Amino acid sequence: MAIFLTADSKVLVQGMTGGEGMKHTRRMLAAGTRVVGGVNPRKAGTSVLVEDRTVPVFGSVREGIEATGADVTIVFVPPPFAKAAVIEAADAGIGLAVVITEGIPVHDTVVFQAYAAARGTRVIGPNCPGLISPGQSNAGIIPADIAGKPGRIGLVSKSGTLTYQLMYELREVGFSSAVGIGGDPVVGTTHIDCLAAFQDDPDTELIVLIGEIGGDAEERAAAYIAEHISKPVVGYIAGFTAPEGKTMGHAGAIVSGSSGTARAKKEALEAAGVSVGSTPSETAELVLRRLATARETTPSLT
Template sequence: MAIYLTEQSRILVQGITGAEGGRHTRRMLAAGSDVVGGVNPRKAGGTVDAEGRVLPVFGTVREGVEATGADVTVVLVPPASTRAAVMEAADAGIRLAVVVTEGVPVHDAVAFHAHARARGTRVIGPNCPGLISPGRSGAGIIPADIAGPGRVGLVSRSGTLTYQLMHELRDIGFSTCVGIGGDPVVGTTHIDCLTAFEDDPDTELIVLVGEIGGDAEERAAAHIRAHVTKPVVGYVAGFTAPEGRTMGHAGAIVSGSSGTARAKREALEAAGVQVGRTPTETARLVRARLGRGMRTAPD
């Protein structure tokens, strides 16, 4: 099993005719994802050739949904167009919108998250690599050849650290890996993924990757203490980050003692989470927990 994305997911790509949209569409298809078409109002009625498949280009998301039964969209449009793209997808009944675009204005993100939530659409991102259920499907830009299927669930604020932890644990494998994005406002949180992994019978251990800025990891720690029974192993990036400076992600800002890596690590450890000091040490902690009688691959 997996969370949010399975082999039954049918994917549209908003921005499929652009350079990035085309490149990542081909990668998703090569990974086995069921990409069924794309959306570009200016090129409606055309097609895109990708990995031996001819994909239709629709003028609207609703047309794509009606023609293909798509239930997932990957948003690869410029920042100025992202708000309208996500709202259009939600209005068309898309259940999952993966917003890869970075540089989305915060007020636009707030608006489209509220709009999507009211219509029952889950948003992952913005400024995220998306998610992958290895061996089943991927939506976004996570390479499919890093790791295969297994029984570890991964949720991360950092795209790069998503890839690194997948590589470190490639011999074990994953149920689903979710890069939620590092912006101040994101649609799917650590807590959302923790809840889904807790309910997923094929996820036996959860890896949580955080970084400096905000209080998402502290809130996740409180949720773990109250609601998560499965083992959780964590990693927090940013121990050497200078105070008051943005570090990569727009949400990665430290102010005084708030949002520091140390505070986050302490909160997670107080909730019973083992926290690695490096990605490699984090992987060793995962192996140690899995070695205590836990299975490491699907039946």
């Protein structure tokens, strides 16, 4: 099994005919994703040859859903038009919108997140790499060749780069799903949303949580883990060497005083029973140890 994205997911790409949209559409198709169409009002009724596949282009998300039964859309449109793109998808009744675009104004994000939530559309992102369920589907820009085989680890991460590194280091073990939620101050799907989904997924045995400095998302996730998660959780927090008051890469990664520091997040997670690595490689080693311990105590997991 997997969370949010499966082999049955039918995917539209808003902005498919642009440079980035086309490049990653090729990669998604190569990974086995069921890309059923693109969306571009100026090119409605045309089609695009992607490798050996002819992919139709629709004038709107609604037209794409009506023609193909799509339930996922991936947004590759420029920042000034991202809000309208997500609102259009939510109005059409899409179940999942994966917003890859970075540099979207926070006010726009707040508006489209609230709008989508009110209409039952889950948003992942913005400023995220998307999500992948290895062997099933890949929605976004995560390189499928680093993901390895399907497995029993669930991964939720703020950082795209660290998502890639942990997936590569644990590729021989394999993942049920990996979700890059994005590093902006406001995101549609949170650590807690993914933790809850992985807890309910019978094929996810262990959860990896990657956070970074800034905000209190990891502290809130720690409180949720303590109350609701029975599966083993391994964590990593990026930013131990970050100076206070500096923006470090992501717009949300700002430390103010003792709030939002890597140390505070690490302490909160460890208090909730999470094993926290000091480097990505050490985190991968902790995953292997926790898996081995879980399988010794629960033979049915082997």
